[in-house]
Amino acid sequence: MVSFDRFTLTNGLRVLVHQDNATPMAVVNVLYDVGARDENPDRTGFAHLFEHLMFGGSVNIPNFDGPSQVAGAQNNAFTSNDITNYYITLPAANIETAFWLESDRMLGLAFNEKSLEVQRNVVCEEFKQRYLNQPYGDVWLRLRPLAYQVHPYRWATIGKELAHIEHAKMEDVKDFFATYYTPANAYLVVAGNVETATVKALAEKWFGPIPAGQKPRRQLPVEPAQLAPRREVVHADIPQNAIYMAFHGAARRDSGYYTVDLITDLLSQGQSSRLYRRLVKENQLFSEISAYQTGSMDPGLVVVEGKPLPDVTMEAAEEAIWRELAELRSHPIEPYELEKVKNKIESTMVFAEMGILEKAMNLAYFELLGDADGFNHETQRYLAVTEADIQRQAQQLFRKENSSTLIYLANDHA
């Protein structure tokens, strides 16, 4: 149980406080309701590039990291297709430093040309390191546009291509900031060895004077139902063939999200899971295999990915996966197996309450979903899923016409 207090400043900034006196530390976490899905299709990768620029100095503070480090803090951020999340962890006695730093970059950035130029390069190197210079690194650059034709989930957070990042201009940076980095579009969570009254006073002092701005309206195209299977085959210089199958699934706020999560757990959580047990161990068709869902705000994907062993044809590998998925459609699972995956969820949720940073991020994210208290009811939502729900959801998901299959075939150098 993660308890919290909640209040809203007059400029619209929502603030949540979670007190945990077992630690001498505090976390200041700011979630902005903006991600790669909000980008212009011709300037993708921008939300993430922008995240880098948030460390390039703000209107009154030329250097973000220096003062943070002097206060014994660690800070970082991440961008997803849905959100951008910043956090600072520091000794609780120094918490005002975090308020000062975070509020100034919400107030305004330095918009420094040198920073833009350097971060364009840094992000291009990140693009190469993670997506281009790795075997199978470009999976999401291919799988997203295969599965989504209209919705902005068709591009990855890093962007569609290097050129989009190389051409980012200061003018775009300024517009993006003005549109999305407003108090009304942010969630501030403070957790750790703190008191609500202190946090309230500090929030009023540092964030209160920031002009309200507008909560941007999001009007994203809806992905139409997929009517036919899609397929892409890539020949690449890789040591082993690989298969990725994506199915349109649930959005994070759908009740089906929990059912889908349990389905992917049945398929690949732990060494007793179906795909691992049957396709890796018993039938020895794959060297590795896994299933998961993207869990995004708009309807996401369920992905099954695996690497068939060298003597297994891609047809046989693919057929084996379909056989397992078909079984979930045709046979209700045993209560024992459902209980098993629910038990795993239960312990995972208890372990998730071990750290203040994780708790702070979860509170911010669940507040974005509608209510931070939702985090305290997650386990119950999983426990409510029935065998019949699993079968119904599997029937909805695992249809050929709902599938996008990406196949990597190794170039033969023998």
Add this chain to the structure above:
Amino acid sequence: MLDRTKAPAHFATTRFDLIRPRQVTFANGLPVFVFDAGDQDLVRIEWIVGNIFAAEDHALLNTAVCEMLLEGTSVHSSAALAELIDFHGAFLVPSFSYDQSSLTLFSLNKHLNQLLPLVREILTDSVFPERELATYIRNSTQKLQVSLKKNGFEARRQFNRAVFGTSRYGYAPEVADYERINRNDLLQLFGKQYRPENGTLVVAGKVTDEVIDMLERLFGNEWQPAGTAASVDGPPTITPAQAGELIVVERPDALQSAIRLGRQSIQRSHPDFPGLQVVNTLLGGYFGSRLMANIREDKGYTYGVSSGLASLKHSAFFTIASEVGVQVTAATLVEIEKEMRRLREEPVPETELATVRNYMMGTMLGSLENIFSHADKFKNVYFSGLDLDYYDYYIDVVNSITQAEVQRLANTYLDYDKMVKVVVGKLS
């Protein structure tokens, strides 16, 4: 009017409180360290054994024994074990490191009476079935082939070989080495290594008397050394490559080069160790480090560059790692050399040293956020043959180190010319 140009007052962290474990020794000699705290009904239990190498050039055997611990006992098959662990919502994770092999259980307390007997069975009666071994070899070889395509992975292997020669620390398995693993060798090594007199038990979380009693019965009374006398781990003979050697593995299609640079260094028990950690932090140990400031934040050559100091049982090493655009590989090496030289030749400004001091103390405090991290801090010193008093010395050094001392340490330990340099990708 609020003056946003002025930083609020901040306070330096000058100390932190470590939780000292309660130590128990079971009847069979197994030392047990208990860290009891926390509101949640959960525990992390680690069974740790020291690695004993049958042959320095076949350290893969030790890895295989560790990674195959869940593949079956004479009572439970691999499938049955997996089913029981998963059903009880637990995570049981074998992990292999340079000097120790461990099996870690994450579990809610309510399932321990089901799970602990299984762990005892695994530690005393693993049988390494032939069929599971064949699967292990096949799948591990596939994974190795994928990893070998990653420049960073290959660079780390080349680096270890160059710094530690053919010893256990320099060993990097080839695909063919997997074929040398056989069941008999696994069983023999398992019998030699997984013994109470070679083990340590570290328990953290809500450790009630009931938990201790159960552990004592299963791992104090029912875990007895069997068969031949225990072997002892002898220190390896390490013959490193020539100081300063440059190793280039050309990858014509590379977009980035992986760089690894470094040499053997001092262990945690050496009086210079905490001071060298300060120097390491200045150079490449945090986001504001000189290498990051120069190579990433000024030049934009890389997504990240870092340095690190690792203490092992019989040795230690210092390393710098980065992945950089191929066209700036040579330029990056020049900048690394420049930054090392600057630390040797110029006194570090007092403000920069103060930042690093505060940063190190703050992150040390932050790394102690739950009972598991207290246990981790303890393991760091315990396996270096030290005790928690080490951290008093560490705090003292970090808080009082002088500019002159930083320079002395840089001159003693950071000589670019003596470092092995590995580039996987393109150098020119």
